[in-house]
Amino acid sequence: MTKYVAAAIAAGIAALATAYGNSKVISKAIESMARQPEIAGEIRSTMIIGVALIEAVPILAVVVAFIILFV
Structure with a gap:
């Protein structure tokens, strides 16, 4: 359990952090x-690269x- x-929790925190990071970069x-x-x-173009790098965080968090679930 x-x-x-x-x-x-790991996926949720990563999603929240990504949303915050993307909002700061875009604004x-x-x-x-x-x-x-x-x-x-x-x-x-620099913004798109930055957002793409930030989006890697939740992908790694899901991995x-x-x-955690299957090991």
């Missing part, structure tokens, strides 16, 4: 684009949760 709770990127519209393309 505790394995299921541990897996749920700062939009703020930067508003201040310097001439480099909006560079900021957008760890599955390992």
Whole structure:
């Protein structure tokens, strides 16, 4: 029973942290684009790379949760 709770907590915290991280990255990127519209393309591509790296966290958390459950 505790394995299921541990897996749920791990995945849940990772999802919350990812949502917070993505919101910060996107809001700062939009703020930067508003201040310097001439480099909006560079900021957008950097933002997409940052969001993709942040999205790796919950994927790894789900893998760890599955390992906790099945080992």
